[in-house]
Amino acid sequence: MAKRTQRRPAKRDEPPPPPPPPSGRPPGDEGMPPPPGTTGRYLVLFERGATAKAPDTLNRLAGLSVASSADFAGGIAASGDMGGADAVMFQDLGICVTAAPPEQTRLLGVAAAETGILAVEPERIVYVSGSEPGGAPGLPEMPGFPGLPDLGHASAGSVLPLDYLRGYRDAVNALYEKLSTGAEVADAGMTPSLASEVEITWGLQATRVPASQFTGKSIRVAVLDTGMDVGHPDFVGRVIKTASFVTGEPVQDGHGHGTHCIGTSCGPKRPQTMPRYGVACEAEIYAGKVLSNSGSGGDGGILAGIQWAIDNKCVVVSMSLGGPVQPGQSFSQVFEHAARRALLAGTLIIAAAGNDSRRPQTIRPVSHPANCPSIMAVAAVDRNFGTASFSNGGLNPQGGQVDIAGPGVSIRSSWPRPALYRAIDGTSMATPHVAGIAALYAESDASFRGRVLMSMLTQYARRLSASARDVGAGLVQAI
Amino acid sequence: MPKIRLSLSVGDEHLADLAGIAGAARKAGMDVEHQHASLGIVTGSIEAGKLDALRRIPGVAAIEEERQVGVAPPGSDLQ
Numbered sequence: 001m002a003k004r005t006q007r008r009p010a011k012r013d014e015p016p017p018p019p020p021p022p023s024g025r026p027p028g029d030e031g032m033p034p035p036p037g038t039t040g041r042y043l044v045l046f047e048r049g050a051t052a053k054a055p056d057t058l059n060r061l062a063g064l065s066v067a068s069s070a071d072f073a074g075g076i077a078a079s080g081d082m083g084g085a086d087a088v089m090f091q092d093l094g095i096c097v098t099a100a101p102p103e104q105t106r107l108l109g110v111a112a113a114e115t116g117i118l119a120v121e122p123e124r125i126v127y128v129s130g131s132e133p134g135g136a137p138g139l140p141e142m143p144g145f146p147g148l149p150d151l152g153h154a155s156a157g158s159v160l161p162l163d164y165l166r167g168y169r170d171a172v173n174a175l176y177e178k179l180s181t182g183a184e185v186a187d188a189g190m191t192p193s194l195a196s197e198v199e200i201t202w203g204l205q206a207t208r209v210p211a212s213q214f215t216g217k218s219i220r221v222a223v224l225d226t227g228m229d230v231g232h233p234d235f236v237g238r239v240i241k242t243a244s245f246v247t248g249e250p251v252q253d254g255h256g257h258g259t260h261c262i263g264t265s266c267g268p269k270r271p272q273t274m275p276r277y278g279v280a281c282e283a284e285i286y287a288g289k290v291l292s293n294s295g296s297g298g299d300g301g302i303l304a305g306i307q308w309a310i311d312n313k314c315v316v317v318s319m320s321l322g323g324p325v326q327p328g329q330s331f332s333q334v335f336e337h338a339a340r341r342a343l344l345a346g347t348l349i350i351a352a353a354g355n356d357s358r359r360p361q362t363i364r365p366v367s368h369p370a371n372c373p374s375i376m377a378v379a380a381v382d383r384n385f386g387t388a389s390f391s392n393g394g395l396n397p398q399g400g401q402v403d404i405a406g407p408g409v410s411i412r413s414s415w416p417r418p419a420l421y422r423a424i425d426g427t428s429m430a431t432p433h434v435a436g437i438a439a440l441y442a443e444s445d446a447s448f449r450g451r452v453l454m455s456m457l458t459q460y461a462r463r464l465s466a467s468a469r470d471v472g473a474g475l476v477q478a479i
Numbered sequence: 480m481p482k483i484r485l486s487l488s489v490g491d492e493h494l495a496d497l498a499g500i501a502g503a504a505r506k507a508g509m510d511v512e513h514q515h516a517s518l519g520i521v522t523g524s525i526e527a528g529k530l531d532a533l534r535r536i537p538g539v540a541a542i543e544e545e546r547q548v549g550v551a552p553p554g555s556d557l558q
């Protein structure tokens with residue numbers, strides 16, 4: 001098979017590549033060995049949509065000749081052979097491996113954003129687990145304790161480096177000190193560091209919404225609830241479609257719950273009164289009234305609302321509603337059918353886990369219909385990332401688990417006129433955080449729909465110290 | 480006889496024939512209010528004594544009495 005190696009030199013009518021930028025390395029360091037743990041090669045990551053032009057881009061920016069991974073059916077990583085090319089492009093992965101000298105590769109790192117290059121990083125050396133050099137080779141395992149060295153028949157210092165043992169001793173002592181004095185062991189990366197709420201609510205900060213480049217633009221988000229105050233000043237100029245599935249009641253929110261949930265999922269970037277409280281600030285709002293102004297509704301109205309959302313190609317359906325479920329009780333077959341078929345149509349249903357618990361004494365199971373396997377169940381956490389006292393837990397098998405958590409304590413959002421704003425608690429408030437963030441993911445990639453979208457939300461959730469029973473995969477994070 | 484409100488879902492293999500199943504449900508005594516084609520679900524009401532006839536319709540996968548769901552009253556701080 002002919003290799004599709006591209007060896008074109010840089011075009012003659014283009015200026016030669018600029019000289020490499022100054023670096024900390026001394027001149028003539030090309031022969032220096034690569035930093036420890038790296039191979040000396042580099043990985044260049046391209047964004048989706050830029051991979052087809054990647055060989056041209058690499059050639060133009062750094063004069064690299066690029067081969068395709070398709071030419072190396074037997075694999076190239078083991079031998080390091082690139083068939084004479086400077087780099088090999090893995091089209092499916094959007095990654096190029098290059099063996100070009102650092103000063104040449106550096107040209108890619110300073111390239112402009114429109115080249116589609118997301119990152120350039122050194123290729124790392126990886127090992128089969130347990131085979132790292134510098135470990136404790138040759139030691140037999142302790143009987144009954146796989147993975148631990150058997151020190152019973154050897155002088156430890158003769159087979160294990162003393163530095164290693166000293167570090168081990170110090171770590172155990174430090175752990176003992178902390179535990180014996182009652183202090184918590186540091187929980188790196190799992191504790192919040194939130195700024196004040198003057199500009200942005202704590203919930204948006206904790207879910208990293210402000211840093212997202214996405215706004216939910218052109219993504220349709222259905223919120224099935226008590227309706228919406230469609231005249232709320234924070235929503236002037238927004239795309240809002242409404243429908244009421246409550247007999248005799250218009251969509252205008254006579255309760256407040258629906259307006260609050262829509263505010264969290266789809267509120268504006270700059271509300272009339274700060275702080276910002278809304279996630280998908282450019283999403284298209286589909287306000288379906290399935291709960292009456294007194295806050296109640298039946299399965300029939302909810303199913304009609306879900307059908308309406310699918311008919312309108314809503315990517316996300318946010319349902320901050322539910323009915324209590326007993327321990328051991330199964331989920332609804334009808335709602336599971338509906339949710340599964342919605343996923344196939346590209347519509348993800350996200351529902352509140354429920355507020356029936358009174359922790360720590362009482363934990364109640366996830367409510368209907370969030371307990372369906374094909375519906376995402378959302379628990380609530382407070383600003384310390386602890387499980388909210390009222391938040392239901394994943395007690396029942398077969399879909400009764402919590403899938404993910406969102407901010408659900410002291411959540412400020414929109415409220416019908418004349419109040420305009422209000423801070424309240426509930427898994428109802430956590431749910432639209434997840435729904436709004438789902439819209440950001442959906443905007444970022446048109447393939448993030450249905451089950452894929454569900455998987456992205458859980459996969460990128462921030463793991464917490466709280467148990468999976470209570471917070472599922474963890475705290476939802478914006479993309 | 481009082482009627483109960485219910486929702487009925489059809490099996491995957493009968494999704495294309497939702498209208499036919501809804502027709503059979505009507506004949507069995509169901510007051511069909513909505514047919515949700517994308518969901519494969521029919522909602523409405525029926526006299527409790529006629530539920531068995533509904534269950535015998537080929538293609539019906541599940542029948543459930545309507546549950547009430549809700550949220551706390553507007554004044555509550557826990558929603």
